Amino acid sequence: MKIIGVLTSGGDAPGMNAAIRSVVRTSIYNQTRILGIKQGYNGLLNGEIEEMNLSSVADIIHRGGTMLRSARCDEFKTEEGLKKAINVIKIFGIDGLIVLGGDGTFKGANNLSDAGIPTICIPCTIDNDMGYTDYTIGFFTAVETVVDAxxxxxxxSTSHGRANIVEVMGRECGDIALYSGLAGGxxxxxxxEVEFDIDEVCxxxxxxxxxGKLHHIIALAEGIGNAYEVAKEIEEKTGAETRVTILGHIQRGxxxxxxxxxxxxxxxNKAVELLLSNESGKALGIKCNELISMDLDKALNTKKEFDKNMYDIAKILSI
Structure with missing residues (x-):
């Protein structure tokens, strides 16, 4: 393992830069060259690749986003795109690849692994929607952003006696809404994940x-549907003025x-160690506060379990 490549793909997540920094410096510590691939799989196909050194990752551990940048790439999902990616990897002499991203990114990495490219994945997504790991990088930062909001x-809302729906990200996963809703009161x-009763909310x-309560905060996951329709129904049934705040991409930064x-x-650090130990097709994660590695196939097929107990606690505490 003489040359390792690293890329970030899909939606950016706070903490990606810290992971890149760790990959680069661990590689250099082990006297292995490290190449940064810009713009995710799109940059891989186009050969947007440059050598990285200690200075490349100086002063980035505290920064959000990804210094390698990210992009979606439909071409990579095709058989021709995969072959092109493999050819570029061989041209640049990359012996192993470390990929940072979410579910879609992992699927692409799994295809590379199946094609014989040693690949290790690091879960980076604010959605926390990957079932094999308790937490993904970026999730808790997004939760803190929502709690502050x-x-x-x-x-x-208290000043005007309003109800307010705060729509948060997460796609079909309600973890950001759940954690920030509980922490934010x-x-x-x-x-x-839980069928809700609009009459109970009302x-x-x-x-x-x-x-005598002057406000009512509703944390709503984006996967539930149209927040404005929910707000309209609440106003009609309660007479309470109900505003909608869609936090959007502020949660990613x-x-x-x-x-x-x-x-x-x-x-x-662990991703580099695994590649240097000739491991491939692995996804890193956190289980019971322990760092784990799991076969990519198994990781991708592990169903996400919703924490119903935490949801019930939030209901009890909000009476």
């Missing part, structure tokens, strides 16, 4: 108003938390 929204949490609003930086640093 909820605190600010509560101030203005939201009165209602609406997620795709009842909470009315009961809160009757005891910002300084990663210490936890995300530590997790990213450990995984980046």
């Amino acid at each position: 909820i605190s600010k929204i509560r101030d203005t 939201a009165e209602s949490i609406i997620v795709p 009842r909470k609003i009315i009961q809160g108003r009757n005891r 910002g300084t990663p938390t210490a936890f995300d930086r530590i997790m990213a640093s450990k995984m980046g």
Whole structure:
């Protein structure tokens, strides 16, 4: 293993830079050349590849986003695109690849692994929607961003006596809504994994108003549907003015938390160690606070389990 390549693909996540830094410096420590591949799989196909050194990753551990940048690449999903990627890898003499991203990124990496390219994956997505690992890099930073927003929204909602729906990211996974809703003291949490009763939400609003409560915060996962339609129904049933705040891509940016930086640093280091030990087709993760590696096929086919107990706790505490 003389040359390792590293790329980031899909949506960016806070902590990606910390992982890149760890990969680069661990490689150099082990006297292995490290090549940075720009723009994800798209950059791989186009040969956007440059050698990295210690200075390449100086002063990035605390920065959000990804210094390698990222892009979607439909061409890579085709048989011709995969062959082109393999040819580029061989042309640049890359002996092993470390890939940072989410579910779609892992599927592409698995195809490379099946084609004989030694590949290790690091889970980087704010959605926390990968079933084989307890947490993904970037998730807790996104949660902190949402909690901060909820605190600010509560101030203005209280001033005007409003209800406010805070729509968060996560695709079909409700973890950002669940964790930020519990940590932020939201009165209602609406997620795709649990069928919700709009009348229960309305009842909470009315009961809160009757005891003098001036606000009602609803954390809603984007996968649930149209937040404005939910707001309209709440207004019709309760008479409470209901605003919608869609946080959007603000959740992807910002300084990663210490936890995300530590997790990213450990995984980046481990990814290089695995390649140097001739391991391939592995996904790194966290289980019960322990760093694990799992076969990519198994990782991709492990169903995400929703934490119903945490959801129930949030309901109890929001009475």
